[in-house]
Amino acid sequence: MMEWVDWSNALERAAGWLDDIHWQISRGGQLHAALESLFRGLTLLHRKWDREEWTRFCLEVVRTHPLRELIHQCPYTRHGFDKPRGYAGDAVLIDYLYKELRSSGTTQLGKDIYHFLWRQSGPRSVRERRELLAQELDALAERVHKPRVLSVACGHLREAEHSRAVAEGRIGQLIAFDQDPLSLEVVERQHPGKLVQPVRGSVRSILLGKASFPDMDFVYSAGLYDYLSESVAARLTRLLFGMLRPGGRLLVANFAVRTPDAGFLEAFMDWSLIYRDENQVRAFASEIEPAQLANVEMFRDSVQNVIYMVLTRR
Known part of the structure; x- marks a missing residue:
């Protein structure tokens, strides 16, 4: 497939490849087959080309190609590209995936x-992440009476x-x-009352010590670390871990790394994440004193796209 990837005129050939997909979609052909070809091809290019080649392709070929306007008829893709909230991956965009x-x-x-x-694997992982967090909340309420929880970069x-424990108070x-x-x-409208407490603040405010929430039983941040540098991620992890009670x-x-949706997200939505492997995720805990750690658990979701790390405080 796409034997021209390594050729000297690869960018020109890539434009021709997009021409073919545009023609197929424009004439009302097999849309699913055309989108499959686009999705698989972008995955291959994203993995095969170095960063400079890939960036040139996104900026010089995709952004100026008529196929982009066709794809942007999709409200999810258009919202991701336009970034009406001023940043990538906002809560409205994530709602499109639920x-x-x-x-x-x-x-x-x-x-x-x-x-x-x-129906692609990335959105499936986002939906699975929501269910996993709801299950964590329910399991926590079984172990701890009236636990205190902090969700960082909570979105909506x-x-x-989806949590029975939240619904039942x-x-x-x-x-x-x-x-x-x-x-x-949105959070306040969905959860009137005192159980859920919306608090406005940034990662920077946590890093500077201006926002801290002590004596927590469970702290989680499931959609933030994909945007953080290694040093910021490690420092934030140490500070969040320090907010936990023993246990x-x-x-x-x-x-x-190698999440198959990455190529499409970057090319057509201008949505770039920092993809990591297990060793890189484990490094988030590098600033925590080992004696404070009772347990470190790492696992992936069912489609192998998301790496989870759970740290238990001694």
């Missing part, structure tokens, strides 16, 4: 592209809507911490 939209006020082509993307806190306090006031407004648990997550 309950599949049936009426999105867009063209039929846009809906069809969206439904194709919704959709996992809480068996969580003592759930602090929903996020930089985006619009996301926190408390910190859960962090990061999308893994």
Whole structure:
């Protein structure tokens, strides 16, 4: 497949490849087959080319190609590219990956592209992440009476809507911490009352010691670390771990190297994550005193896209 990847005129050939896909979609051909070819091809190019070649392809070929406007009829893809909140991966975008939209006020082509993307492994991992966090909340409430929980970069806190413990009031306090006031407004509407407490703040405020939440039973951040440098991730992990009570648990997550969606996200949505392997995720805990660690657990989700690390405080 795509034997021209290593040729000297690879960028020119890549433009021709996009021409073929554009023609196939424009004439109402086999949309699923065309999107499969696009998705698989972008995965291959992203893995095969060095960063400079890949970036040139995204900026010089994809951004100027008429195929981009066709793909951007998909509301999820367009939202990711436009970044109306001013940053990538906002909570509205993530909501597109949860309950599949049936009426999105867009063209039929846009809906069809969206439904194709919704079924890819990356969105499946995002939905699985929500369920895993809801299960963690429920299990915590079984172990600890009225536990205190902190969600960092909470977004719309959709996992809480899937938690029996939250619905039944068996969580003592759930602090929903996020930089985006619009996301926190959604959280407040979804969870009136005192159980869920929205708090506005940034990672920087935690790093500077301006935001701290002591005596936590569970702290988690499942969609943030993909954007952090190694040094910031390690420092943040140490500070979050320090907020735990003895026996408390910190859960962090990061999308893994070779996640197949990466090529499409970067080329058509201008959405870049920092993909890591297990050793790199384990390094998040490098600033924690080993004597404070009772246990370190690492695992991947069912489709092998997301690496989870759970640290238990002694």
